[in-house]
């Protein structure tokens with residue numbers, strides 16, 4: 019029996035072969051390989067898809083976060099509030115601009131930043147809120163927006179995993195002053211290398227991000243500030259434009275699989291399936307369950323023995339990462355984030371997953387706990 023892949027990218031990409039090859043040939047013939055017409059077209063199309071005024075293509079989701087933070091004037095002496103459970107790039111971006119990450123715990127239904135924790139973390143140095151839509155599920159953006167408005171601080175959404183998600187009918191990434199996306203190959207809109215995008219409806223922030231991605235350029239050979247090389251390639255943009263046309267269909271297919279997983283595992287006592295906020299439409303980047311009773315790693319091994327590939331995103335909470343030890347956090351500071359790290363397991367999820375393979379995953383999990 020063939021292995022069941024976590025992301026199923028190969029069949030998805032293979033189905034797009036002719037479209038992708040045509041896009042590649044177009045870029046080859048154009049002789050323009052960095053920024054340019056393809057990137058501008060992708061920016062327009064993404065902005066239209068998401069309902070944002072501006073989109074700025076950059077080199078990665080990590081660099082999108084850095085540009086957004088810099089564009090908001092975030093730097094030394096500032097604190098940025100973020101969840102203790104995310105990918106390392108989230109706090110890293112804050113540190114890269116010289117600000118301090120201020121962690122808060124997460125809730126365990128859908129791993130969003132805990133709003134009570136956010137409120138408690140706000141202080142005179144708070145410069146921004148940086149919620150993360152983990153696994154593609156938007157956090158309670160209404161609640162975040164309310165807290166941010168009351169405190170008079172901007173929100174930057176880490177929507178790296180959440181392209182195509184929405185909350186209360188509005189796309190994730192367009193609620194905050196800026197939203198940051200990753201086009202890492204396994205993301206809901208994934209390229210063929212690194213890439214990212216900042217979306218915003220603030221024309222000044224957009225202009226500053228455009229300048230920052232090109233060495234702080236204010237004109238030809240004029241540099242108004244220190245930026246970097248955060249440009250997006252034309253080839254990535256051209257290929258992403260192809261994938262953008264399919265992104266909603268893939269999201270809906272993953273949503274159907276997620277629903278079936280949730281039903282198929284509902285009565286397995288050791289498994290806790292995610293519970294999305296009622297206003298949330300997830301991008302379903304990953305289907306991540308919690309495995310109770312200390313059984314997570316044993317279950318992952320048992321599934322692998324049957325050719326079923328899973329992954330742990332993420333095994334270590336951010337506040338306990340060695341690179342961030344200088345901020346003085348300790349084990350026990352964020353118990354839910356720490357528990358999530360011990361329990362989470364992501365199951366195979368892709369538009370290319372067959373119903374038979376999905377049933378095989380469900381049955382293998384049920385059998386493990388029988």
Ligand SMILES: Cc1ncc(COP(=O)(O)O)c(C=O)c1O
Nearest residue numbers: 078079080105107178200201202
């Ligand atoms: C939550 C989160 N933030 C930021 C990033 C960084 O994106 P990239 O890998 O494109 O730099 C990622 C991607 O892995 C992510 O999952």
